[in-house]
Amino acid sequence: MPDVLVAGGGPTGLLTAFELERAGLDVLVLERDARPTQQSKALALQPRSVEVLGDRGLLADLEPHVEARLPAGHFSGIPIDYSDLPTRYPYQLGIEQAHVAAAVEARLRTPVLRDAPVTAVEQDGHGVTVTAGGRRYRAGWLVAADGGHSTVRTVLGAPFPGTSARYSMVVADVTLARRPAGLADDWQLPSSASGFLLPLAGGRFRTIVYGEEQQRVGRDTAVSAAEVQRALTAAHGPEIEVAELLWASRFGDASRQLERYRHGRVLFAGDAAHIHLPVGGQGLNLGLQDAVNLGWKLAAQVRGHAPAGLLDSYHDERHPIAARVLVSTRAQAVLGVPDPDAAAVRDIVTGLLAVPEAHRTVAMELSGIGIGYPDTMGRAELPVTSDGRGVLVGAALPGDWADRVALQDGERPQLVRPDGYLVWAGGAGLDAALNRWFGRPGAAADLSRRAG
Numbered sequence: 001m002p003d004v005l006v007a008g009g010g011p012t013g014l015l016t017a018f019e020l021e022r023a024g025l026d027v028l029v030l031e032r033d034a035r036p037t038q039q040s041k042a043l044a045l046q047p048r049s050v051e052v053l054g055d056r057g058l059l060a061d062l063e064p065h066v067e068a069r070l071p072a073g074h075f076s077g078i079p080i081d082y083s084d085l086p087t088r089y090p091y092q093l094g095i096e097q098a099h100v101a102a103a104v105e106a107r108l109r110t111p112v113l114r115d116a117p118v119t120a121v122e123q124d125g126h127g128v129t130v131t132a133g134g135r136r137y138r139a140g141w142l143v144a145a146d147g148g149h150s151t152v153r154t155v156l157g158a159p160f161p162g163t164s165a166r167y168s169m170v171v172a173d174v175t176l177a178r179r180p181a182g183l184a185d186d187w188q189l190p191s192s193a194s195g196f197l198l199p200l201a202g203g204r205f206r207t208i209v210y211g212e213e214q215q216r217v218g219r220d221t222a223v224s225a226a227e228v229q230r231a232l233t234a235a236h237g238p239e240i241e242v243a244e245l246l247w248a249s250r251f252g253d254a255s256r257q258l259e260r261y262r263h264g265r266v267l268f269a270g271d272a273a274h275i276h277l278p279v280g281g282q283g284l285n286l287g288l289q290d291a292v293n294l295g296w297k298l299a300a301q302v303r304g305h306a307p308a309g310l311l312d313s314y315h316d317e318r319h320p321i322a323a324r325v326l327v328s329t330r331a332q333a334v335l336g337v338p339d340p341d342a343a344a345v346r347d348i349v350t351g352l353l354a355v356p357e358a359h360r361t362v363a364m365e366l367s368g369i370g371i372g373y374p375d376t377m378g379r380a381e382l383p384v385t386s387d388g389r390g391v392l393v394g395a396a397l398p399g400d401w402a403d404r405v406a407l408q409d410g411e412r413p414q415l416v417r418p419d420g421y422l423v424w425a426g427g428a429g430l431d432a433a434l435n436r437w438f439g440r441p442g443a444a445a446d447l448s449r450r451a452g
């Protein structure tokens with residue numbers, strides 16, 4: 001019996017499984033689809049996500065698929081400079097989401113169980129029983145990372161308040177038989193205009209289109225090549241011709257968030273916990289940060305040394321971060337509305353974002369570099385390259401925490417959580433910080449034999 005089941009093998013579920021496995025747990029990912037998705041979806045990793053993947057030694061695996069290093073993000077298409085952010089990676093890494101997921105999946109000890117859609121979840125005081133692909137699986141805990149239409153959320157009846165979609169858009173990857181003049185071959189910041197074309201590897205282009213037709217057509221109607229052609233012709237003129245529609249999907253500006261990320265022994269993460277318009281490049285990054293915040297806390301819970309409240313701090317820390325992203329993406333959606341009043345607001349906001357302090361504030365937020373949690377001292381700047389343990393620098397461990405905290409060389413004394421946040425920076429209080437985040441010394445259930 002695994003320690004933890006994960007519903008959904010998207011980037012959030014896979015990185016959560018990776019975190020749990022490197023803390024020594026047995027994990028089984030149950031994935032609905034028979035094969036890894038070919039949908040490119042997110043095309044960029046924000047700097048904080050690049051740091052997280054770098055700390056875990058995953059960047060080398062991504063390198064062959066990196067298409068660009070973009071020294072800026074954008075707020076509804078308004079460029080936001082990242083080049084002087086306080087990080088080793090002051091850029092967005094241009095890479096298709098499918099490659100990020102594949103790189104993480106390749107590092108899992110237990111292969112993802114595919115063709116296993118979760119259809120039912122029951123929990124009691126000792127564990128969770130999940131029905132997937134007609135079979136029943138039992139574990140102590142379930143992480144629900146089964147995406148924006150989460151089945152687990154539905155079967156548990158978890159309240160998911162927010163607003164329904166008012167605008168409908170189409171995302172598509174296409175190849176072109178004829179290209180419009182002046183189409184760039186290198187990666188650029190996506191514009192917020194309907195019909196932008198971003199070149200991907202293999203002669204493909206990513207486009208997002210929205211217009212009157214997309215508002216009129218039902219959300220469940222399949223996207224045809226002819227519909228995409230009409231929208232691209234409207235944006236670029238008659239010289240553009242679609243050769244092949246590779247994949248396409250309708251999406252909207254629905255904006256919702258779970259009231260609680262924890263329902264007993266079920267913890268929600270990624271799009272299963274929050275949905276919003278994919279503008280500004282935030283969704284994938286939110287899911288990856290959920291995964292690294294949750295992983296070590298749930299591992300400590302399973303291993304029996306989690307201090308009181310540690311697991312619940314996952315909700316307390318991550319819920320406000322996603323709530324803020326929902327505010328940001330709602331604001332960005334308004335700025336993108338093709339309407340003279342919205343254009344006026346956009347004009348004012350563009351001017352305000354030219355003020356260095358405002359620009360910096362938005363850059364810290366969009367990049368994830370500014371994410372902080374109230375009970376921590378912010379993001380640590382040193383790489384946390386340990387094996388899922390916290391890191392203590394410049395001091396000796398005052399007790400038997402070695403199974404949870406690794407010693408690392410460095411000059412500035414600091415104690416860093418496994419997800420890279422600073423909780424002690426020298427002086428008094430090391431014992432208290434260790435107890436607060438890593439539990440009592442010793443006394444851990446011995447799962448270390450399974451750590452790999």
Ligand SMILES: Cc1cc2nc3c(=O)[nH]c(=O)nc-3n(C[C@H](O)[C@H](O)[C@H](O)COP(=O)(O)OP(=O)(O)OC[C@H]3O[C@@H](n4cnc5c(N)ncnc54)[C@H](O)[C@@H]3O)c2cc1C
Pocket residue numbers: 007008009010011012013030031032033041042043044097116117118119145146147148150151152171251269270271272278280281282283284285286287
């Ligand atoms: C057009 C577009 C562009 C985007 N651009 C960006 C961007 O630039 N930057 C960014 O950060 N984000 C972006 N996003 C958002 C990003 O793609 C999502 O936030 C991200 O996919 C969330 O990952 P996830 O693992 O939480 O969910 P998903 O990727 O949806 O993964 C969920 C997984 O669960 C599986 N599943 C579903 N139901 C079940 C079930 N019942 N049982 C078992 N498995 C199940 C699915 O098959 C899937 O594999 C974009 C999204 C879209 C649509």
